[in-house]
Amino acid sequence: VTGITARLIARLEQFGKLSVPDQQAIEESIAIVRRFIPRDDLVKEGDLVDRAYVITQGFACRYKLLPDGRRQILGLLLPGDLCDPRGLLLARRDHSISALSSVEVLVMASEFSERVARSVALSRALSCYALVHEAILREWLVNVGHRTSFERIGHLFCEIYTRLRAVGLVANNACEVPLTQLDIADSLALSAVHVNRTLMELRRSGLLMFQNKELLIEDFYALAVAAGFDDTYLHLERGIATNPEAVAS
Amino acid sequence: VTGITARLIARLEQFGKLSVPDQQAIEESIAIVRRFIPRDDLVKEGDLVDRAYVITQGFACRYKLLPDGRRQILGLLLPGDLCDPRGLLLARRDHSISALSSVEVLVMASEFSERVARSVALSRALSCYALVHEAILREWLVNVGHRTSFERIGHLFCEIYTRLRAVGLVANNACEVPLTQLDIADSLALSAVHVNRTLMELRRSGLLMFQNKELLIEDFYALAVAAGFDDTYLHLERGIATNPEAVAS
């Protein structure tokens, strides 16, 4: 648990130094651990939003269900991701969150939001954090809107790979990606059938392997080029990630 | 100008009462007026982000250009919209903003962000505001991903109509929408040719008229049903828009 909070703090400090009390606010706010199985909803649409939480294991996703029963996945929540720290600001959530694999989360105490409000640095860091996720959402719109199925899948895997690498979950050019082909299809607005075919095409082209929930990318650069992936939108670089002038202020 | 700030304050107060000093912080932060002609960039990708501003007249959009020259519009900025109040938090912007019609904006003074940081209520209101725009972005993803061209265009017009109505720019079931068919195409990830054809289909079906930058919706409810539009994601209702528990805290 300490490892997770340390990592989370490091991640938030990417956007500006946090004081010791700020760091304590995070550490002391961790209340309980909850576990979910695949397809379990962590939060349902229409729920009164409640606590913030941190994903510690597994993949989850934000999604909306359409009247015809189809599902659009709106974004992935990976280990280390902080969920809805400001979520409690809006009355009703307009989408749901569910587990894609078995998932473990750390639920933050309800005082957390008050402590955040009291700290300028913490508020600022969480706003930055939210901005990054908004940037990811924008990139997904571009992905779904303007890329071929081949590029879309490649791009999604580039994003996952890069985000997992940032939290130390990539080894030997490989990482665990517990997504079904249907999950990928719903993320990219493709049919599962077409994802299957395109996945084989990607494998044949040698750009990636994806089997048994294991993603292997031999030559990341080659895949990135083929998929039009540019990691700027993930705002991962420490130091470059924040506007120096804003930090100074 | 006072009308605009009054409206902006009212809009932010949707998310919680603002004190008199908070309101003054907004009023006194307005620095200069700038004007842009269509296709002018207000902010370019890669720019060091700078000031916040308010659109007072015209339509602008966030967009990304793809390597092949195609453009994906990521969201519309309508009169009354506040732009990037937290924008200066991230070092480099990952997208551009340009004028779609002739546009007039009020640029906020650079102290604005400092004054926001000092006020808990203002920070909170701006976070809510950002959350609403994120919700709109999510709905766009659903729109592009899972709806037919007929529904997509209908949905976009429903959103524009509803947002303009909220700022008093709808009269006699009509409003000015200075978008070209190409703008619509780039917003919805369709070709301009197909937008043209679908627009005629919409007109023939009697659901809407769109000619000479003028949008007319006789029976909004009928269009909303046909397009699968549900305005929840715009979080417009005053009072219902915020979580009472969070307000209390």
Added chain:
DNA sequence: CGAGCCCTTGAAACTCGTCAATGATCGTGG
């Protein structure tokens, strides 16, 4: 009066979705 932008229309090509059926794997209970 010409240039540029926008709207309109037609025909052909293609990507991708739908429908349908088969296998593979796995956990559960009989």
Added chain:
DNA sequence: CCACGATCATTGACGAGTTTCAAGGGCTCG
């Protein structure tokens, strides 16, 4: 221990929605 249902991956054939290419016309503005 095996049968069963469930979930997921795979494959083929067909059809539909959209894109692309191409060309023409209307409008505005310099």
